[in-house]
Amino acid sequence: MMSTDPRYNNDDWSPSRRGNSPQGLNRRRLFWTARLALAAVACMGLFAMWNSEFPSRMILQKNWCGDANSELYSQQQLAAQKLNPLASVVGSPTESFRDNLRLDTKYITSWGSGGWSNDVISIMNLIYLGLITERVPVLPVFLPSHFMLNNYGDDHSPLPFGDVFDLPWLRRAINEPLLEWRDVKASNSTVTDDIGCWNVWESIQYHDKAPRQSFGPWFSKLDISYTKTPDWVKLKQNFEHDRYSTFWALASLAFPFRRNQSLVPPLPNKRNVSLPPDEHMLCYDFLYYVAADQSDEIELDYSPAWRFVGQHMQWTPRLERLTDDYIRRTLNVRWDEPIPPFISVHVRHNDFKEWCEPDVTLEECFAPLSVIERRVREVQDELRERKGIEVEHVIVTSDEKNHTWWADVDELRWLGVDHSRTKELYGRWYPILIDAVIQSKGSAFVGTARSTVSILASRRVQSWQDGPVRMVQWGKLGADDH
Ligand SMILES: Nc1nc2c(ncn2[C@@H]2O[C@H](COP(=O)(O)OP(=O)(O)O)[C@@H](O)[C@H]2O)c(=O)[nH]1
Ligand SMILES: [Mg+2]
Incomplete structure (x- = not known):
């Protein structure tokens, strides 16, 4: 039919x-x-x-x-x-940061005031606090406090977070918007903004009777009136030898119930304006010493700041490419050949001498190369047993300037990175940036205990390379005996 x-x-x-x-x-x-x-x-x-x-x-x-x-x-x-970061602000950066804040969005910020790696950890903590308080983190620039403290020179140029860490990648990995201060307030703004922030520093340590000082607010032209956080934000109450606070103690102050219970008269700022902690742009003076459960937990497997944020802070593609060039030159590998596996070593000296035990000479305090060599053999053994790979190349990074020490490194047939022109070509930040990327690319890593450079490198090698790591103990003769 x-x-x-x-x-x-x-x-x-x-x-x-x-x-x-x-x-x-x-x-x-x-x-x-x-x-x-x-x-x-x-x-x-x-x-x-x-x-x-x-x-x-x-x-x-x-x-x-x-x-x-x-x-x-x-x-x-x-x-x-x-x-999309632009969706979290009203529009282009404004003279006063408040003009660019959306009324339907809440923000959180803080500033660094330690060495570069300490500041990386502080920003990791800031982003994690943003996740648990459902606020958009506004990331500060890295400022060269370490160089300033050491009078290393007159180049005080800041380093934007997004020049080092791949922000689009991080946003996608943690599924949260992230802003930098340069997205919010015009970098060349001449307007000083008054703002109220929490002063955590005075509640977690008892020597400094003031909020933590930082060049960050000065750089962003902010004049801060501080409100001291309650004593209960400190992890170990009344214990002067520990400075940690907890994520949830600080996070609770982001919500009205705890915030309003905790208000005390604020310290007036430089322009004599007194303000309670801002509810729109929540801010804390210092977020380095923050943990979920125990001090120094960033080194431990369960660290939420590492798991939910730090491990997703990948390097920018530009920094990776630049570092690959340095690695190829160090290992004498042609530009079109693959980089062979290597073990990365970080040896931290200089100002760490302040932590040597009393009556100990510098030679006894810092671990000798023979002790570091023992740790290198351990990770080589573990790579062989666990992964069946032989890794002979060893690249050493260090803040040590002593030529005799580097000559001893050469004797071991370990390789140093040639940074003789790095500052001149790329700027003052780049020797440590390139060294940190090199450390993170090792099949295994041997670092210096208590150095945040080493701590971050060890976490990266564990998370990104599934590689074995060891931290060399130091401070007195035989400190690393085991
Ligand atoms: N180029 C280079 N600089 C280093 C190295 N280790 C330490 N530094 C310098 O010393 C500073 C150490 O400060 P910080 O990052 O806070 O780490 P920490 O003091 O070791 O915990 C770094 O920021 C660098 O400026 C290294 O391996 N290579
Ligand atoms: Mg430091």
Whole structure:
């Protein structure tokens, strides 16, 4: 029987042409299924491609694929908006930061005031606090306090977080928007903003009777009126030899119940303005000493700041490429050859002498190369046993400047990195940046106990290379005996 349904009369597969046999119907079904499947695949492909590269263009994608995808579309659009830093502020950076804050968004910030690696850990803690308080972290620049303290020179240029760490990658990995101060307030702004912040430092240690000093607020032209946090933010109450606070003690102050219970008269700022802790841009003076459960837990496997944030702080592609060039030169490998596996070593000296035990000479205090060599053999053994690989190359990074010490490193046939032109070519930050990236690329790592440079390198080698790590103990003769 001929079909009267007009749908069947307008194309090559209409029953009028092909007949209405069961085979014909099956072929038609097959054809339509294939066409629909193709269209769906094309839409999904376009969706994935455009979404990953150009989140803002998703509006076009919706029109092409129709309403069937609208729920998925709106979820993806929300996610894309959330990860787009511009969606978390009103617009371009403004003279006063407040003009750029969205009324429907809450923010959190803090500043560094230690060596570079200490500041990296402080920012990791800031981002983790942002996650648990559901606030958008506004990341400070790294300021060269270490260089200033040591009078190393007059180059005090700041280092933006996003020049070192891959921010788009991090946003996607933790599924949270992240801003830098340069996204919020114009870098060349001449406006000083008054703001109220929490002073954690005075509650966790008893020597300094003031909030933690930092160049960060000065750099961002902020004049801060501080409110001291309650004593209970300290992890070990009344214990002067520990300075840790806890994430949730500080996080609780982000919410009205604890905040309002904890308000005490604030210290006036430099312009004599007194302000309670800001609720829109929540801020703390110092977030280095923060843990979930125990002091120094960033070194431990369960550290939430490492697991939820730190391990996703990958280097920028530019810094990776630059460092690969340095590694190739160090190992004498051509630019088009793969980099062979190596063991990275970090030896920290200089100001660490302040931690030597009394009546101990410097030679007795810092671990000799023979002790470091024993640790290198341990990780070589572990690589052989656990992964079946022989790794002979050893690259040594250090803040040591003594030529005799480096000559002893050469004697061991270990390799140093040639930084003779690094500062001149790339700037003052780059010797430590390149060394930190080199450390993180080792198949195994041997570091110096208590150095945050070493602690971060060991976490990276564990998380990114699944590599064995050892920390060399020091401070007195035989400190690393085991
Ligand atoms: N280039 C280079 N600099 C280092 C190295 N180790 C330490 N430094 C310098 O010493 C500073 C140490 O400060 P910090 O990052 O806080 O780490 P920590 O003091 O070891 O915990 C670094 O920021 C560098 O400026 C290294 O292996 N290579
Ligand atoms: Mg330090």
